[in-house]
Amino acid sequence: MMTDLTNLTVAQIRDGHRAGDFSAVEVAEAFNANVAAAKALNAFIVETPEQALGAAKQADADRAAGTLKPLSGVPIGMKDLFATKGVQTTAASHMLEGFVPRYESTVSQKLWDAGAGMLGKLNLDQFAMGSSNETSFFGNVISPWKRNDGGNAALAPGGSSGGSSAAIAARLCPAATGTDTGGSIRQPAAFTGISGIKPTYGRCSRWGIVAFASSLDQAGPMARDVRDCAIMLQNMAGFDPKDATSLDLPVPDWEAALSSDLKGKKVGIPREYRLEGIDPDIDAMWDAGIAMLKDAGAEVVEISLPHTKYALPAYYIIAPAEASSNLARYDGVRYGLRDLPQGAGLQDMYAATRAEGFGPEVKRRIMIGTYVLSAGFYDAYYTQAQKVRTLISRDFSAAFETCDVILAPTAPSAAFGLGEKTADPLSMYLNDVFAVPASLAGLPAMSVPAALNREGLPLGLQIIGKAFDEQGVLNAGLAIEERAGFTARAEKWW
Amino acid sequence: MTDYRIKGETGEWEVVIGLEVHAQVTSNAKLFSGAATAFGAEPNTQVSLVDAAMPGMLPVPNRECIRQAVRTGMAIDAQINKWSRFDRKNYFYADLPQGYQISQLYHPLVGEGSLTIEADEKAGIDEAKRIAIERIHVEQDAGKLMHDQHPTMSFVDLNRSGVALMEIVSKPDMRSPAEAGAYLRKLRAILRYVGSCDGNMEEGSMRADVNVSVRKPGEALGTRTETKNVNSVRFVMQAIEYEAKRQVEVLESGGTVDQETRLFNPDSGTTRTMRSKEDAHDYRYFPDPDLLPLELDDAFLDECRASLPELPDAKRARYEAAGISAYNAGVLTAEVESARWFDALLDAGAEPKAAANWMTSELFGALNRLGREIADSPVGPAQAAELLGLVADGTISGSIAKQVFEIMLETGDDAAEIVEDKGLRQTSDTGAIEAVIAEVLAKNPNQLEQYRGGKEALFGFFVGQTMKAMQGKANPQVVNELLKKALG
Amino acid sequence: MAIDQATVKKIASLARIAISDAEAAAMEGELNNILGWVEQLGEVDVSGVEPMTAVIPNTLRLRDDIVDADPLTGGNRRDDVLANAPEPQHGFFGVPKVIE
Ligand SMILES: [Mg+2]
């Protein structure tokens, strides 16, 4: 009997298809079947089995013709924040329910051009605002993981890329796209025992991705291992003249240069990330990670990132401010929801449409953003936050004088239960405490699974690199991956 | 100085005026997208996904728009900021797809500059006056709303949405409607010389927001109102006049002027409160996070400067130095097309003073009669230079030149050709002229007697008779000399 | 600086989000909680520090002045622009009548 194709990684699918071990159609059908059977996870908003099959047939034809592409035969999931031509794109909001773009985002287009097929559009926190996937208009995503306490509590897959993390962990797709504004790739990766990398700001074009906070939003891949992240990222990244913040740099062959030999490398351990009262499992995992990197040949140095404490509050000014403006276009005039009460004028239509179309967390952030930008408060909040952001960025620059990469936990806890933090928005925000600083500084950062906690839930280690040094991040991630031997997976219950 | 005053019941009031002019930048594509900017297209055809603010769309600035704004700044001697930024101005309106206008508040591209309006006694401007310009920033235009196509709906056309504008903000330096009119005309001329805006106010390429306040002379500034989007020089002057009088009436009847946005009604020449902008004064400006700071290098600025044409003031000075009257120099430089035509005339060898006189009287008169713009004058500068040359070298007289010009306008033929064909060449043949003079004197014995009796004014009579007898073809100078001799 | 319910309503109006009194009351507490927390930023000494402009060193690129060079950022696609409109009307977007 042939192995279950859905257990293969991207590299294994690509290579096996190339070698003729199986057809791309077989792969697509296997994943389509898994997607169709996993409704209980609610990972997808739209399933597109025909598109996956179409790309697979093309891949098989390309193999016969000798014109294989880098991702031929690989079906993937697309976070529903990327505009996909002819396929509903909602950002998990009621506002965009039924919106069918006539354009394709740059990143998704690159993946299709590389031969990948689309299994469907993945659920997420509404407008990517959330850390648990509980703000989607289309319902919560349920993590495939359960605690080992015999209970059956539904757990958060993390957010905002929670559909992506759950789908990969549950073998509904071998890889998926994510976006990371303040941890939205890394935290869900950590919660579900997979890998994910947010590249340097500007590596992946933002064109065609529904904007949350423009100066922070970055697309990146999520997959089962570091190699797959490298393969995916090099097919997503690249200069795009349509995005004024896009980096005009060549895309390295990150996969080819993967090496877990860290001899001569220095790993920084930020003192300020040792939080008082943190879950001892997190600290234990961190210490184990330090040992792994030493074992890989790296020298470990203590570093200081003195403004770490202020990253989260700065983020919760800057991101909502940008969001309040970015989301002003959802007004019921040109696309999306329109709520026109009897006899309403234009401004009433706006207010009704936006009240109806945005969920509570989105409204909350728009309100905060509107307030901090409003007359008389702009300097005290927004300008102050951007100055603090400069200091945070300087902290990293100074640290990178003495180290090559930084090692820290991805999140302060393992996955929490659905509903556990929804009553207190602030407690939810605090979950991104380790992820946000790298976002504010635009630095590449990844999460790799490193251990299970005492409840049997995955924990992730985060590697933060210098700007443009995705290779250094991936290599350190690979060193941990090889030593952590993380093979645990969620037991199928769905 | 202007002593324009509103006479109120409590005395005289001074009017203080500042103008914010929105000038559409001449470019093929929009400020942040590749959609076309041409006027008059079918609704929503010149709209990109970016202009319609579809989810995930991003702005990328058009170099030409930046270049034109920089050149304009240089033309008003302004400070050019090598580091500037785009900011978002947030408000909700159906003609504003993004829910914000990309503009420049904190760090505009162009800083302080100025222009000079000329003295115009008829308009009550006694002497030339420098009007300071605070800044020029680059921003997006909004779309257009149509209200009369449907009983319960307004229609949105986004063709204009995203077209590049320069907002040129003056200081409150003007004191009368005439000064504001002169400022607008001068600004329009500069823009057209530079080529950064076509200045077409009917098509909306130039609109002014008119800031008006009144005060008793010598007192502090009063509260101003802003009348939006006034689209002709005449309307701007009307709006100021109306608004100033209205404010005086409000103040004199014990009221206060509200700082508000108003609309001008061209049919009645009045202004009224604009309802839709009432609650929009908190724009929540912040730097556009989709765009990085705009940094200009010296090479870019050098190119901008090198590509600037000679500007109206410099041209005017050059004309005056060449002996042209101040009045003619002003007329010739008021419109870039005239000035270019005149320069071509000079380049073709015409003598400046004669050319200026001829152009301001003969050519402008003819064009006026024909109802034509100078750009499609039937006679070109090279042809005109030839005609003037024939007068200058004595081939034809001034009066024959007028005849020749009429024929040129009708037939398009060259002057020399017409002169030859029609035998219009003037003669300096002293023998022939002396013969005619002898005839004239013989035919007019009475006048001859009176002249010799001391009535010297009759000299002109003899010149006229001689010229007439020679069908205008005699060289007037020779006629003069020979007549003097013959009359003794 | 705590905000009151009137301020909550003013912000909601600026943001064009209709809210009921009950929602405004609930939001008052939430927003004060969050704003109270972000105010710790005031502790940071930022004298001489410029606000962040570009997170990664990069300068603004400018585009050539060419019409429709890339269909994705060019015009001439009215059908695409209007495809998702709630109230398309004769090539326009229809909105409730606006009085200026
Ligand atoms: Mg204005």
Ligand SMILES: [Zn+2]
């Ligand atoms: Zn403006």
